Amino acid sequence: MxxxxxxxxxxxFAAALSQMATALGADWVFSSDDDLGPYRDSFSPVWDTARxxxxxxxxxxxxxxxVQSVVRIAARYGIPLFPISTGKNFGYGGPSPNVNxxxxxxxxxxxxxxxxxxxxxxxxxxxxxxxxxxxRAVQERGAKVWIDCPDPGWGSPVGNALERGVGYTMxxxxxxxxxxxxxxxxxxxxxxxxxxxxxxxxxxxxxxYKYGFGPDPAGLFAQGNFGIVTKMGFRLMPAxxxxxxxxxxxxxxxxxxxxxxxxxxxSDSFMVGEAVYGSPLASLMGRPDFLALATKPGGASxxxxxxxxxxxxLPSWQVELQFYGPEAATAAQWAYARDRICSAIPGAKAVxxxxxxxxxxxxxxxxTTQPYxxxxxxxxxxxxxxxxxxxxxxxxxxxxxxxVLPRSGEACFDMQRVMCDALREFPLPPFFSAVxxxxxxxxxAFQMVFAPSVKRDDPAHNAMVDRAMRKAVEVAAKHxxxxxxxxxxxxxxxxxxxxxxxxxxxxxxxxxxxxxxxxGIIAPGRGGIWPRRYRExxxxxxxx
Amino acid sequence: xxxPILWLIAALAPVTLYAKPAPAPSVQRGQAVxxxxxxxxxxxxxxDDGAPMLPGTAALAARYKGAxxxxxxxxxxxxxxxxxxxxxxxxxxxxxxxxxxVSDADIAAIAAYLRFTSAGARR
Ligand SMILES: Cc1cc2nc3c(=O)[nH]c(=O)nc-3n(C[C@H](O)[C@H](O)[C@H](O)COP(=O)(O)OP(=O)(O)OC[C@H]3O[C@@H](n4cnc5c(N)ncnc54)[C@H](O)[C@@H]3O)c2cc1C
Numbered sequence: 001m002x003x004x005x006x007x008x009x010x011x012x013f014a015a016a017l018s019q020m021a022t023a024l025g026a027d028w029v030f031s032s033d034d035d036l037g038p039y040r041d042s043f044s045p046v047w048d049t050a051r052x053x054x055x056x057x058x059x060x061x062x063x064x065x066x067v068q069s070v071v072r073i074a075a076r077y078g079i080p081l082f083p084i085s086t087g088k089n090f091g092y093g094g095p096s097p098n099v100n101x102x103x104x105x106x107x108x109x110x111x112x113x114x115x116x117x118x119x120x121x122x123x124x125x126x127x128x129x130x131x132x133x134x135x136r137a138v139q140e141r142g143a144k145v146w147i148d149c150p151d152p153g154w155g156s157p158v159g160n161a162l163e164r165g166v167g168y169t170m171x172x173x174x175x176x177x178x179x180x181x182x183x184x185x186x187x188x189x190x191x192x193x194x195x196x197x198x199x200x201x202x203x204x205x206x207x208x209y210k211y212g213f214g215p216d217p218a219g220l221f222a223q224g225n226f227g228i229v230t231k232m233g234f235r236l237m238p239a240x241x242x243x244x245x246x247x248x249x250x251x252x253x254x255x256x257x258x259x260x261x262x263x264x265x266x267s268d269s270f271m272v273g274e275a276v277y278g279s280p281l282a283s284l285m286g287r288p289d290f291l292a293l294a295t296k297p298g299g300a301s302x303x304x305x306x307x308x309x310x311x312x313x314l315p316s317w318q319v320e321l322q323f324y325g326p327e328a329a330t331a332a333q334w335a336y337a338r339d340r341i342c343s344a345i346p347g348a349k350a351v352x353x354x355x356x357x358x359x360x361x362x363x364x365x366x367x368t369t370q371p372y373x374x375x376x377x378x379x380x381x382x383x384x385x386x387x388x389x390x391x392x393x394x395x396x397x398x399x400x401x402x403x404v405l406p407r408s409g410e411a412c413f414d415m416q417r418v419m420c421d422a423l424r425e426f427p428l429p430p431f432f433s434a435v436x437x438x439x440x441x442x443x444x445a446f447q448m449v450f451a452p453s454v455k456r457d458d459p460a461h462n463a464m465v466d467r468a469m470r471k472a473v474e475v476a477a478k479h480x481x482x483x484x485x486x487x488x489x490x491x492x493x494x495x496x497x498x499x500x501x502x503x504x505x506x507x508x509x510x511x512x513x514x515x516x517x518x519x520g521i522i523a524p525g526r527g528g529i530w531p532r533r534y535r536e537x538x539x540x541x542x543x544x
Numbered sequence: 545x546x547x548p549i550l551w552l553i554a555a556l557a558p559v560t561l562y563a564k565p566a567p568a569p570s571v572q573r574g575q576a577v578x579x580x581x582x583x584x585x586x587x588x589x590x591x592d593d594g595a596p597m598l599p600g601t602a603a604l605a606a607r608y609k610g611a612x613x614x615x616x617x618x619x620x621x622x623x624x625x626x627x628x629x630x631x632x633x634x635x636x637x638x639x640x641x642x643x644x645x646v647s648d649a650d651i652a653a654i655a656a657y658l659r660f661t662s663a664g665a666r667r
Contacts, residue, residue, distance in 0.1 A: 038632060391595055392636070
C-alpha cells in the first residue's frame, strides 16, 4: 500500500478497507499498486514528483446504500474520500484526488439511465452513465430529444456537470451544470438529500423545477465537496427538425467589436447555437514575419494588422453561426443574422453553409462537405458523442487554463495582448496572439485557451509548463479574468484569485464545510475549500 | 437468435471477408467490450470532421508506419497479456483504464475478439 492520508495510521486505513470490503464485496475494493495505477492523472505535469496527488485506495459501490456505507466507514476513521463519476477529467486532474491517500469512490458501476422523457424533455441518470451510454439509451428508446455533450463522449453528464463542463448546441444546454435539474447526494454524515422538488415527497417535477423552496444548495456540489452525488437530472433539447449553418467574415480588425455585439444579440435571443469564432489570419502564423507581428510586444497596431490582412487577401475575423429548428425558421433566422450583420459592418460577407434535415446522415455527421473550411466540430453540434477529439492530444496530454472574459471584442484584444506578453518567456506555442479567437461555450461568457502539453519523460519541460500555468493564473487575475476550472494541483492558486472582501466567499464556504463535514472527509481541498483539519496545509502554506 | 449473429458477422465483414463458424461467447463479449471501450478511438472507420482515421488508429499508423496494421481489429499480436499492459498502463496520449471500467475478464474477451477479427486479415 503506497500512500496513506495525512494523520491516518496504516492500521486504521486497513481496518476501513476491510469494512468497505465487507460492505461492497472484496472485488470492489482496490488497493494494490497495480489496481491504483489507473487512478493516477495520466496528464499530470508533476508525474512521479512529490507534488503528484495519488489515491491510497479506491472502492466501487454499486448503489446508494453502498455509498452511504463507504461514507460512514470513512467518517469513523477520518479518511478522505474523493468521488468520481467516470473519472475522465483529463486536463483537470483525471481521476486523481486533492489529498494524497484519499480513497477514490469510483461510481462507474452506478450506471443506470433512470429516465429519458421526451414529452417533458429531461433525463435522470446515475453518475456512471457516460455520454455514450446516455446517447445510446436515447436512441434505443427512440426518444425525440438531443443530449448536449462535451467533445470526449466517455465522460459523464454527472461528472462533467459537476466540473461545470460545456458542450456545443444551444446556449442553455451547453452549460452543463446550468442545464442540470435536481440532484441527489450522500452527505458527509451518510444521509441522502435531494435538491429542488426532489425534497418534496411524491413530487413529479424534480427534473422540471430545480429550486423547490428556500435556499438551493445545488451549487455546493459543483466544484465543491459537500457530498457525493448519486443521481442528477438534466434538461434536454427537443430533437430539432433542421440544422443550418453559415459563415460571416469581416475585413478589419476593429470590426470584431461590432461583430461580437451582433452575435451576442442573436445568441441571447436564442436564435443561434454555439457561435464559432476564428481569424482567417491564423493561417499566416507559419510565416515568421506575420508571427512576429501577431505576437509583437505590447500588441500590433490595428493598421499593421489590417495591412497584413489586405496584403494576404484575407478577412480579419469570421464567425460560423448555427441554427436549429423548423427548416423555415432556420432559413429566416440565417437571413436575419446575415442581413443584420452585413448591413451594419461595411465589407462584411456572408456565405450560406450546409443545411439538412435531422438526424444527420453518416456523411453529414462526418462534416466533409461544407463549402468553406469550417472550425465547427460537427459531432458536438449534433449532440453525438465521440472520441474523435483525441486527435488534438499531443505527447502525454495537457493541462488546461481557460480564463473567463467578457463577451466583447475589446476584452478579447486586451486578453490577447496581456497574456501574450505575460507568457512570452516560456518556450511554448503562442496560445495568445492577435489572431486568438474567443471560445463561446458557456451561455453568456467568453473564454480563451491555454493548454500546453505535458511530456512524461521530460520533467524540465513539465516544470516550465507548471511555472507558465501559475503565471497565467496570476496575471489573468490581475486583469479581472479567472479560470473556470482547474486540476487539484492548481485549485488553491485559482481559488486564491477569487478574493473579493479578503476571501469572504472562501471563508463562508469553509464555515459551511466545517459545519456539514466536521471531519473533512469529502474531497478536502476541492475547489480550494479546505476543512479545518487540513486548512494548515493549503497548498503548502499556512491558513489565510 | 440468428439476428445478432448475422449482425455480428456483417459488422466484421470488412476484416473477415470469408464466412466463419459462429463466434464463441467470449468473442461476443469481447465485441461488446471492444465496441464500448476501444472502438471510439481504435475502430477502423473514419475520424471526425474529415479526419481519415480515428485518433487511436491514426496514432498507431504513425507509430508503426505500416509494420503492423493500424486498426486493432486486424492485429494478430495482441494477446490478453499485451492488452493488459496498454489498458492498465496507458501509452502516449492514451490514459489507463480502471478495473471498475474494464475488468481483467473483459480484457481477455477483447483478446479473443481480436483473434477472431484478425484471423482473415492480411499482415
Ligand atoms: C481533448 C480534450 C477535450 C475536452 N473537451 C471538453 C469539452 O468539450 N467540454 C468539457 O466540459 N470538457 C472537456 N474536456 C475535459 C474533460 O475531459 C471532460 O470535462 C470530462 O467530461 C470530465 O470527466 P468526467 O465526465 O469523467 O468527470 P469525472 O472525472 O467523473 O468528474 C470530474 C470531477 O467532478 C467531481 N465529481 C465527479 N463525480 C462526482 C460525484 N458523483 N459527486 C461529487 N463529486 C463528483 C470530482 O472532483 C471529479 O474529479 C476535454 C478534455 C480533453 C483532454
